[in-house]
Amino acid sequence: MPVPEGYDSAVVEAKWQDRWRSRGTNATDIGAGADKFYALMMFPYPSAEGLHVGNLFAFTGNDIYGRYHRMRGRTVFEPLGYDAFGIHSENYALKVGVHPSVLIPRNIANFRRQLEQAGLMVDWRYAVETTDPEYYRWTQWVFLQLYDRGLAYRKQAAVNWCPFDKTVLANEQVINGECERCGSKVEQRFLEQWFFAISRFAPRLLANLEGLDWSDTTKTAQRNWIGKSEGAEIRFPTEGGDAVATGDLAVRVFTTRPDTVFGATYLVLAPEHPLVATLTTADQRAAVDSYRQLTADQDLVSRRIGTREKTGVFTGSFATNPATGGRIPVWVADYVLMDYGTGAIMAVPGHDERDFAFATVFGLPIVQVVAPEGVAVSAGAPLVAAYTDGGRLVQSERFDGLTVDEGKRRITAWLADRGAASPVENYRLHDWCISRQRYWGPPIPIIYCDTCGPVPVPADQLPVVLPFIADFKPDDSGVSPLARHEEWYRVPCPRCGGAGRRETDVSDTFLDSAWYFLRYPSATRTDVAFDPAMTRRWLPVDSYIGGNEHAVLHLLYARFVTMVLHDAGLLDFEEPFTRFRAHGHIVRDGAKMSKSRGNIVNPDRYMTEWGADAFRTYLMFLGPYEQGGDFHDGGIAGPRRFLDRLWSATIASTTTGTADARVMSELHRTIRKVTEDIPRLSYNTAIAALMAYMNVIRSGERTPHRAEVAPVVQLVAPFAPHIAEELWERLGHTTSVFDDGWPSFDPALAAEHTVTVAVQVNGKLRGTVIVAPDAAQDDVYAAALAEPGVAKHATATTRKVVYVPGRLINIVVGG
RNA sequence: GCCGGGGUGGCGAAACUGGUAGACGCGAGGGACUUAAAAUCCCUUGGGGGAAACCCCGUGCGGGUUCGAAACCCGCCCCUGGCACCA
Structure with missing residues (x-):
């Protein structure tokens, strides 16, 4: 075999990146091409550290999928952009003392360089940057679409407030109840903030999941997040406090366990519950007020994750249990949350762990009303813990003996008849707070006027440009940076x-990313957010790939915004992502690669040393794409050697004579394997199959025939696009390998002529026989017994024979 | 605590729908080429026993179902990601 010219990845990659640019290879004709395929990848936050291996792993997987579909004849659109607003950029800018408007373009340029070096098939003409006024103008427009439909509203909501820095803190900036920057104790403050009414869409967001081709883990995460629970709302009339009562003084509680109402021995209201003030008696007023003050002062993080020790105070008033008619006390406690259900509960300490703990602390009565099947309960027997399992009702008068499920239905119906309850479905999903008391985000397009109130900025006056503020640090004035x-x-x-003032909050970064996929095909349009015709043509997205850390928030917000725009008549679909797959994460030293862990790896070095193609192939070979893999420097030599071999085999291949029939059969099996593996994102096994095939065509240092290697160049192309283009050209083609189709396999050629069948005796492997794939059981049985190793073990009478054609025969002998 | 994902050679991993466990790659050992080295190529490589033929053991642990289990069922342990008093 002649010594072929070596494979110089640097030269090949530079050459093809130039060619792609000059020939527009990666540009999609989005207005014309047939059979569209929108391959979307979650866009990155362009950090100052640059692209890391985790990003590249994710993008490469999407790129392979997109390139594969292109080779199969579809018109593929693979856009990319930058999610550059937000607290990360802002905090980093503060840290290094450079304004984000200077930092971000610099970071984006660096990202772009790295992404191009990696050989992604991105059509850069449609790149978007969320920080570009031409982009966020439309983010503001999206806000107004929601506002116009009554889906954006203001309400008081708690924020973490640092009294020293005089600024609002995000939850992740609160460490052990203290400000991460200055260490002072963080408080709760109530501010008017903008919310989107996503909770109204909860039933639809839940129901639509059914029809989506998404990773199951992602769908499950969304279902849990939406958190539908079925139960009842029950009215507990109260006697009121001392004050002369006006209006309805009944406490409405939400419960999923109406079957346990006979065991409800007290009520608990959240400290913020509006009835607390009315129900509190003069005797208890001081205690209740100071308790409410205490919870109000606590920061949100401690309130949420704080100790589970139960605290609370008695209001002094009583309510009537509508089932028993008994008089039960009304308490206030912070373990009841105002923003779930009705902000009040009926406490059933016998059957709820939290209520049990509370009742134990405050000496409240505990009554058992459910007992395990067949267990008798005597009225006085104390419970040592809450009994939360199923069973039959006891001490529930006429309902005794019912199962929990029957009890729920019958008791709810019984109370409903008397006007004391109604069946209710409740959702955990909260409205989306989009206000951020920050600088680096799109201003919320609202103007406050003393006479008109909040007025939306007219669409033709958008964008509300984020002004340049040199010193955007929060200061002692206590007002948002924009107000200065x-x-x-x-x-x-x-x-x-008249005189007006702008809203000084900016919107949540999740709003930027909740609609960016609509923007890509229309990224060059300055007159509309998204062009109707282009949107009809390209959306919904055919394939969306991204990290499962966005399984709930981003994906849910994007679905919500799409649904709203659909209802507004602006989109003709209501689900934006037909198919979604979550990629895994690159792990290093046993932990997910991330900035906060400080174990990130910059890919530049590897791409320079081994080539982008080898690095891409290596990343995809690490492990299953949907599970991620373990990054370790050593392994990259394997994929690189594979490309070296592909190179030399292709250069040295001959056109004289004919291809080896057995090699060709193997080739067709390899084509089949790769063709089936790529759509399943099973990239690691596709690469393994290609490597195995290379071992076949080169075994014994034979010179491969051109027909044996040419299809491999095509099969490798999605993984290693530069070398594939180069070899394809050297094979005499003048068009891009990405426009020359995908090799098809011939099932007849791929079929095996003989198969090795495993022979077991009593389930233990004792030999193998080589037979035709469709051999009859009797023939295989005879052949098996002819094997000495088998005959030796199969001496007793055969009782049974299990034959799996092409796989195995199991001879069961003896008695 | 709850909800995901996972546990297979020295290492990363593979195994279709229950059918020869360890494909493919890394590393390691041996050999060829070379004055030598690198590169490349070839062979070996789960553990144990045996001169060999061959035998036994082996997919986190303990049971079970099955002719047959890495895969299914029951009960645990460990790692990892997310959520977190959601009534």
Whole structure:
């Protein structure tokens, strides 16, 4: 075999990246091409550290999928952009003392360089940057679409407040109840903030999941997050406090266990519950007020994750249990949350762990009303713990003996007849707070006017440009950074022309990413957010790939925004992502690769040393794409050697004579394997099959025939696009390998002529026989017994024979 | 605590729908080529026993179902990601 010219990845990759640019190979004709395929990848946050191996792993997997579909004849659109607003950029900018408007373009340029070096098939003409006013103008427009439909509203909500820095903190900036920057104790403050009414869409968001081709883990995560629970709302009339009562003084509680109402021995209201003030008696007022003050002062993080020790106070008033008619006390405790259900519960300490703990601390009565099947309960027997399992009702008067499920139905119906209850479905999903008291985000397009109230900025006045503020650090003034920019802050009211003030909050980054996939095909349009025709053509997204850390928030918000725009008549579909697959994560030293863990690896070095193609192939070979893999420097030599072999085999291949029939049969099996593995994202096994085939065509240092290697160049192309282009050209083609189709396999050629059948005796492997794939059981049985190793063990009478054609024969002998 | 994902050679992993466990790669050992080295190529490589033929053991642990289990069922242990008083 002649010594072939070596494979110089640097030269090949530079050459083809140039060619792709000059020939527009990666540009999609989004207005024309047939059989569209929108291959979307979650866009990255362009960090200052640059692209890391984890990003590249994710992008490469999407790129392979996109390139594969292109080779199969579809018009593939693979756009990419940058999610560059948000607290990460802002905090980093503060840390290094460079303004984010300077930092971000620099980071984006670096990302772009790295992404191009990696050989992604991205059509950069449609790149989007969320920080570009031409983009966030439409983010603001999306806000107004929600506002116009009554889906954006303001309400008081708690934020973490640092009294020293005089600023709002995100939950992750609160460490052990203290400000991460100055260490002072963080408090709760109530601010008017903007919310999107996503909870109204909870039933639809849940129901639509059914029809989506998404990773099961992601769907499960969304279902849990939406958190539907069925139960009843039950009214407990109260006697009121001392004050002369007006209005309805009944406490409405939500419960999933109406069957246990006979065991409800007290009520608990959340500290923020509106009835607390009315129900509190003069005797208890001081205690209740100070308890409410205490919970109000606590920061959100401690309130949420804080100790599970139960605290609370008695209001002094009583309610009537509508089932027993008994008089039960009404308490206030922070273990009841105002923003779930009705903000009040009926406490059943016998059958709820939290209520049990509370009742134990405060000496409240505990009554057992459910007992395990067949267990008798005497009224006085104390429970040592809450009994939360199923069983039959006891001490529940006429309902005794019913199962828990029957009890739920019958008791709810019984109470409903008397106007004391109604069946209710409750959702855990909360409305989406989009206000951020920050600088680095798109301003919320609202102007406050003393006479007109909040007025939306008219669409033709968008964007509300984020003003340049050199010093955007929070200061002692206690106002949002944007409020300090006087010329920007003071504007005339769009409605009456009077004095107005701009909203100084910016919106959540999740809003930027909740619609970016709609923007890509229309990224070049300055007159609309998304062009109707282009949107009909390209959406919904055919394949969306991203990290499962966005399984709930981002994916849910994107679905919500799409649903709203659909209802507004702006989109003709209501689910944006037909198919979604979560990729795994690259692990290093036993932990997910992430900035916070400080174990990130910059891919530049590897791409320079081994080539982008080898590095891409290596990353995909590490492990199953949907599970991720373990990054270790050593392994990359294997994929690189594979490409070296592919190179030399292709260069040296001959056109004289004919291809070896057995090699060709193996080739067709390999084509089949790779063709089946790529759509399943089983990239590691596809690569393994290609490597195994290379071992076959080169075994015994034979010179392969061109027909044996040419299809391999095509099969490798999605993984290692540069070398594939180069070899394809050297094979005499003038068009891109990505426009020359995908090899098809011939099932007849791929079929095996003989198969090795495992022979077991009593389940233990005792030999193998080589037979035709469709050999009859009797023939295989005879052949098996002719094997000495088998005959030796199969001496007793054969009782049974199990034959799996092409696989195995198991001879069961003896008695 | 709850909900996912996982546990297979020295290492990363493979195994279709229950059918020869360890494909493919890394590393390691041996050999060829070379003055030598690198590169490349070939062979070996789960553990134990045996001169060999061959035998036994082996997919986190303990049971079970089955002709047959890495895969299914029951009960545990460990690692990992997310959620977190959701009534």
